[in-house]
């Protein structure tokens with residue numbers, strides 16, 4: 001798969017098989033994340049890769065609370081589509097049964113750069129991860145639901161107390177699901 005094919009065919013996947021991801025593949029994917037560009041080469045990311053049943057249970061205990069907290073917002077957002085509320089909360093609660101889940105933090109040092117530059121750098125690393133995984137036929141979903149639910153600090157204290165803010169969660173795993181590409185908006189660029 002070349003880069004363009006990976007970009008065009010990657011989808012957010014929310015159900016996974018229990019097939020494990022090899023350590024070699026996982027390390028390779030994380031290394032690709034660390035190859036991302038970053039503001040003044042700060043490389044302001046830190047990843048915790050959760051993959052044992054014990055650690056996944058700890059994570060899912062918090063994700064259950066995230067799911068509960070988001071129900072009212074989801075119900076008003078998707079009032080005409082209760083099935084979306086059901087699917088989304090089910091995914092958040094158990095992370096789709098993904099065998100690996102990455103917690104993505106920003107590194108702790110005092111940065112001279114703006115929060116915006118740090119966030120862009122971490123986002124670049126996450127996108128590298130999604131594409132490097134997909135090249136290995138490993139699907140993913142990038143989530144900020146724990147932040148929306150105000151549970152990010154709880155996850156930071158539980159999994160990476162020495163590091164900075166939680167920026168995102170990324171599920172990784174094999175799947176048989178083939179989600180349709182959500183429609184892309186027109187007119188999002190101009191050639192001048």
Ligand SMILES: Cc1cc2nc3c(=O)[nH]c(=O)nc-3n(C[C@H](O)[C@H](O)[C@H](O)COP(=O)(O)O)c2cc1C
Pocket residue numbers: 010011012013014088091141142143144145146179181182
């Ligand atoms: C910053 C960010 C946050 C996201 N948060 C969530 C989330 O909390 N839950 C979820 O199910 N998907 C989440 N997504 C996935 C988007 O819903 C998905 O990327 C979008 O619908 C387009 O679908 P595609 O990834 O298959 O192209 C997030 C994506 C991004 C980039």
